[in-house]
Amino acid sequence: MTVTVKDKTELFSPQICAEIDRWIAKYPAEWKQSAVMGALMIVQDENGGWLTTELMDRVADYLDMPPIAVYEVATFYSMYELKPVGKHKICVCTNVSCMTNKSDLIVEHLEKKLGISFGEVTEDGRFSMKEVECLGACGGAPMMQIGKQYYENLTPEIVDAILEGLE
Amino acid sequence: MTDKLVTIEVNGQELQAEAGIMLIEATDAAGINIPRFCYHKKLSVSANCRMCLVEVEKVPKPLPACATPVSDGMKVYTRSPKALAAQKGTMEFLLINHPLDCPICDQGGECELQDVAIGYGRDVSRYSEGKRVVADKNIGPLIATDMTRCIHCTRCVRFGEEIAGIREMGATGRGEHMVIGTYIEKSVDSELSGNIIDLCPVGALTSKPFRFNARAWELTQVEAIAPHDSLGSNLNLHLRDNKVMRVHPKDNESINETWISDRDRFSYEGLYSSDRLTSPMVKKGGEWKEVSWEMALEMAAASLKEIGDGDQIGTLLAPTSTLEELFLAQKLMRGLGCNNIDSRLRQGDFRMDATQNSVHWLGSSLSDMDQMQTVFVVGGNIRKEQPILAHRLRKAAVNGAKLHYLNPIQIDLNHRGDQDVCTPGEMAGRLAAVAKAAGVKASGGGASLLGAAKVDESAKQTAANLKAADGALVMLGAMAQAHPDYALLHTLAAALAEATGAQLSILPTSANSVGAQLAGAVPHLQAGGTAAERAGLDTLRMLKMPRKGYLLLGVEPGRDFWNGSLSMSALQSADMVVAISAFRSPELEACADIMLPMAIFTETSGTYVNAEGRWQQSRGVVRPQGESRPGWKILRVLGNLTDQPGFDYIDSQQIHDELHKLCESSTLDNKQAEPQNLEPLLSADVLLRGGDTPLYACDPLVRRATALQQTQDAGSDTIRLHPQEAARLGLDGSDTALVKQNGNQIDLPLQLDERIPQGCVWISTGLARTSTLGQPFGEVTVEKA
Numbered sequence: 045m046t047v048t049v050k051d052k053t054e055l056f057s058p059q060i061c062a063e064i065d066r067w068i069a070k071y072p073a074e075w076k077q078s079a080v081m082g083a084l085m086i087v088q089d090e091n092g093g094w095l096t097t098e099l100m101d102r103v104a105d106y107l108d109m110p111p112i113a114v115y116e117v118a119t120f121y122s123m124y125e126l127k128p129v130g131k132h133k134i135c136v137c138t139n140v141s142c143m144t145n146k147s148d149l150i151v152e153h154l155e156k157k158l159g160i161s162f163g164e165v166t167e168d169g170r171f172s173m174k175e176v177e178c179l180g181a182c183g184g185a186p187m188m189q190i191g192k193q194y195y196e197n198l199t200p201e202i203v204d205a206i207l208e209g210l211e
Numbered sequence: 212m213t214d215k216l217v218t219i220e221v222n223g224q225e226l227q228a229e230a231g232i233m234l235i236e237a238t239d240a241a242g243i244n245i246p247r248f249c250y251h252k253k254l255s256v257s258a259n260c261r262m263c264l265v266e267v268e269k270v271p272k273p274l275p276a277c278a279t280p281v282s283d284g285m286k287v288y289t290r291s292p293k294a295l296a297a298q299k300g301t302m303e304f305l306l307i308n309h310p311l312d313c314p315i316c317d318q319g320g321e322c323e324l325q326d327v328a329i330g331y332g333r334d335v336s337r338y339s340e341g342k343r344v345v346a347d348k349n350i351g352p353l354i355a356t357d358m359t360r361c362i363h364c365t366r367c368v369r370f371g372e373e374i375a376g377i378r379e380m381g382a383t384g385r386g387e388h389m390v391i392g393t394y395i396e397k398s399v400d401s402e403l404s405g406n407i408i409d410l411c412p413v414g415a416l417t418s419k420p421f422r423f424n425a426r427a428w429e430l431t432q433v434e435a436i437a438p439h440d441s442l443g444s445n446l447n448l449h450l451r452d453n454k455v456m457r458v459h460p461k462d463n464e465s466i467n468e469t470w471i472s473d474r475d476r477f478s479y480e481g482l483y484s485s486d487r488l489t490s491p492m493v494k495k496g497g498e499w500k501e502v503s504w505e506m507a508l509e510m511a512a513a514s515l516k517e518i519g520d521g522d523q524i525g526t527l528l529a530p531t532s533t534l535e536e537l538f539l540a541q542k543l544m545r546g547l548g549c550n551n552i553d554s555r556l557r558q559g560d561f562r563m564d565a566t567q568n569s570v571h572w573l574g575s576s577l578s579d580m581d582q583m584q585t586v587f588v589v590g591g592n593i594r595k596e597q598p599i600l601a602h603r604l605r606k607a608a609v610n611g612a613k614l615h616y617l618n619p620i621q622i623d624l625n626h627r628g629d630q631d632v633c634t635p636g637e638m639a640g641r642l643a644a645v646a647k648a649a650g651v652k653a654s655g656g657g658a659s660l661l662g663a664a665k666v667d668e669s670a671k672q673t674a675a676n677l678k679a680a681d682g683a684l685v686m687l688g689a690m691a692q693a694h695p696d697y698a699l700l701h702t703l704a705a706a707l708a709e710a711t712g713a714q715l716s717i718l719p720t721s722a723n724s725v726g727a728q729l730a731g732a733v734p735h736l737q738a739g740g741t742a743a744e745r746a747g748l749d750t751l752r753m754l755k756m757p758r759k760g761y762l763l764l765g766v767e768p769g770r771d772f773w774n775g776s777l778s779m780s781a782l783q784s785a786d787m788v789v790a791i792s793a794f795r796s797p798e799l800e801a802c803a804d805i806m807l808p809m810a811i812f813t814e815t816s817g818t819y820v821n822a823e824g825r826w827q828q829s830r831g832v833v834r835p836q837g838e839s840r841p842g843w844k845i846l847r848v849l850g851n852l853t854d855q856p857g858f859d860y861i862d863s864q865q866i867h868d869e870l871h872k873l874c875e876s877s878t879l880d881n882k883q884a885e886p887q888n889l890e891p892l893l894s895a896d897v898l899l900r901g902g903d904t905p906l907y908a909c910d911p912l913v914r915r916a917t918a919l920q921q922t923q924d925a926g927s928d929t930i931r932l933h934p935q936e937a938a939r940l941g942l943d944g945s946d947t948a949l950v951k952q953n954g955n956q957i958d959l960p961l962q963l964d965e966r967i968p969q970g971c972v973w974i975s976t977g978l979a980r981t982s983t984l985g986q987p988f989g990e991v992t993v994e995k996a
């Protein structure tokens with residue numbers, strides 16, 4: 045048997061629903077879709093850092109918007125992941141300021157140390173690497189972001205120390 | 212926008228233009244060409260392709276004509292060195308990622324990119340780097356995709372959002388990685404989807420059924436009128452070698468604007484179905500034998516005469532027939548003393564015929580539809596009945612109109628609107644509540660319901676919106692007309708309209724539903740649309756009280772009828788069934804005794820009168836297949852062979868003219884004397900079947916259009932019901948169930964669907980298996996298979 049039309053509260057856990065509702069409440073009632081970015085972030089965090097198509101569809105149903113409009117948002121912004129990522133997502137900036145401050149050495153070092161390149165996940169699932177554009181921390185170039193934390197003025201040694209410190 | 216005119220100068224030529232319009236609109240109106248890709252007159256301005264750059268005096272950089280409002284004294288140069296350089300530059304960038312695969316591209320020869328590249332581009336490419344490639348997704352049976360060719364104009368995306376009202380195409384990714392498409396593998400399901408084929412300026416979106424079949428320059432274009440719904444959309448047919456290769460819209464601002472529905476675009480495939488009837492045939496000892504026309508016609512005429520008593524004949528005419536066919540068929544049969552003539556094959560209740568003596572119609576012109584402020588649709592899923600009309604209602608809704616729906620199923624709306632969903636048995640009561648809220652007194656046909664009606668908030672709101680509106684409609688859709696209490700719904704709707712100052716709209720269901728009434732192809736009206744001297748039996752009574760003989764025109768037993776099984780049994784029990792038909796189906800062969808092959812749509816000339824009463828003529832543009840002949844010629848000969856006067860037509864125009872004269876003083880009017888003592892026939896307390904006729908199940912031609920039949924809207928032979936209803940019926944976890952209606956029974960797959968009201972199971976009509984059951988609204992039982 046196939047079932048059409050879902051009950052909204054069954055789309056996510058009560059806790060996730062409540063979190064999304066907090067975002068919805070920030071906008072006028074008829075602009076519920078404005079909560080899409082927040083909702084995607086919440087759902088992504090809950091899912092180990094990445095979004096499946098099914099999750100995006102649920103967000104669409106929850107916010108009464110066409111699924112394609114959710115895909116557009118999720119594919120446009122680089123903070124959404126559409127493939128599995130490591131427990132620690134290492135985002136290395138390779139934009140101008142970082143590049144002139146030798147971000148390529150940082151990238152090379154990470155690649156050697158972890159055995160992966162951009163867009164890949166280590167076998168144990170602990171780390172993944174991602175190339176990002178300027179994160180607005182040019183003063184501390186070269187830099188990277190892991191989780192919600194910025195790490196600046198990197199050298200291979202500092203990178204080693206940082207990775208060591210992570211669980 | 213104001214009516215103020217400003218004066219601008221384009222290439223030295225002075226132009227007057229309405230203040231505030233975009234430059235490209237002014238130049239288009241003046242016939243000055245500016246190249247463009249993303250601009251389209253019916254879509255919002257996105258100004259993303261930059262192809263329309265022009266030079267404007269005193270502005271240092273070239274400006275996009277599609278996004279630059281005209282202002283007084285503006286001096287524009289569309290072909291100055293600066294403009295040309297900008298256009299050339301844009302063209303070069305647009306071609307960077309374009310594959311230039313014109314030789315294998317279906318758009319070749321009618322491609323805006325090709326044309327503009329020739330007119331405005333360089334002759335050699337300087338680009339030697341790699342091009343990007345986009346992986347294609349299958350977006351369904353109607354539209355072929357080659358997204359590597361896409362130039363990101365976003366017309367298809369804006370169409371979904373602004374016209375179709377459902378976003379299916381989108382732009383995912385960004386920058387160099389931006390891709391137009393559906394992102395996931397998914398069919399595009401809008402009933403207007405084919406229009407993006409026309410909109411796409413390149414070969415990224417092309418017609419799948421037409422793919423690799425012909426080149427644009429091999430085709431000849433001729434005009435036609437769409438033969439399915441009651442809009443009469445204007446078409447351009449593209450022909451090659453006496454064959455319709457594809458169908459495009461023809462602009463007609465007051466009907467279909469610049470769009471057509473997928474049904475009108477792709478139904479031509481049905482013309483070439485393998486079961487076309489191509490020679491006259493008679494049944495001898497249960498075997499079908501091909502015979503000559505002469506013999507078949509003589510036998511048909513003789514057997515009609517042989518029945519003797521005209522009242523023992525039933526005449527069932529397809530409402531998609533041409534006006535000329537309908538007129539001649541009723542003339543022939545009335546001449547034989549047969550008044551049992553009907554074309555309302557899917558109507559569920561005829562109790563109001565006795566007091567109806569005018570032609571029912573849309574109640575408004577099509578172009579006024581978008582101006583309505585309130586529309587109350589009773590028993591109608593307009594999007595899936597008449598897509599282009601739904602587009603107009605959607606426009607009204609987007610402009611702020613209030614739309615209310617009362618339906619036995621929750622429908623998918625593509626605009627804002629309120630839906631009141633109840634079981635089929637409760638519909639009349641709910642409508643009565645709205646009427647009561649509007650102040651209709653309990654009297655006349657709906658007295659008992661009005662008396663008992665409970666007025667709630669939603670009824671009050673609907674009534675108030677109808678009253679407050681300057682331009683309001685109460686519209687009876689196809690599901691209302693198929694309802695066994697249609698007479699009651701009609702009476703209540705008329706009273707409601709009267710009380711609120713709204714127009715009553717009876718949505719004509721087929722291409723010639725209005726024409727059939729004017730032609731006298733209904734039992735209560737004669738040619739000219741006035742009350743018949745002697746009223747005959749309606750469709751339902753012709754089947755319930757089986758006649759000895761029947762004449763069928765363009766009708767398929769089973770599938771084309773309100774009650775499929777009843778139609779089969781009545782026709783099978785008759786002594787003589789003469790069928791004039793374009794197709795043969797097993798059901799027709801089981802019922803008929805003589806089959807006369809008829810030319811249809813594109814093969815015959817004829818007139819269609821659309822929902823608003825507009826007469827439109829179509830020519831025969833391809834040769835009829837096999838030995839088939841235009842219906843009017845077949846009927847003319849039958850007239851001659853039954854010794855009737857007045858059947859000496861030389862061409863169909865004469866028939867048209869004769870009827871046109873009869874209709875000179877006819878009026879379209881939905882008002883009628885109110886029938887008394889109407890009691891609801893449908894009980895509210897038993898398990899009821901509800902059923903629509905799916906978009907692509909409505910007539911024999913579209914049922915044979917193979918690509919359309921692979922879409923969602925083709926419908927499915929299933930039972931849909933609410934999960935709780937399934938639980939109540941003990942069907943939890945079953946995949947199929949046994950449904951019984953009027954002594955017929957079949958197994959059907961189950962589908963849980965919360966859109967179906969409890970107390971109701973949804974089984975569509977007009978489909979292969981469901982048409983062996985009974986009427987779309989009626990008592991059923993469903994049990995474990």
Ligand code: SF4
Pocket residue numbers: 360361362363364365366367368391410411412413415416
């Ligand atoms: S597919 Fe065609 S219509 Fe859609 S964006 Fe691409 S070029 Fe434009």
Ligand code: FES
Pocket residue numbers: 137138139140141142143177178179180181182185187
């Ligand atoms: S360029 Fe790396 S943070 Fe700005």
Ligand code: FES
Pocket residue numbers: 246247248249250257258259260261262263264275276277278
């Ligand atoms: S047509 Fe003006 S920018 Fe595309």
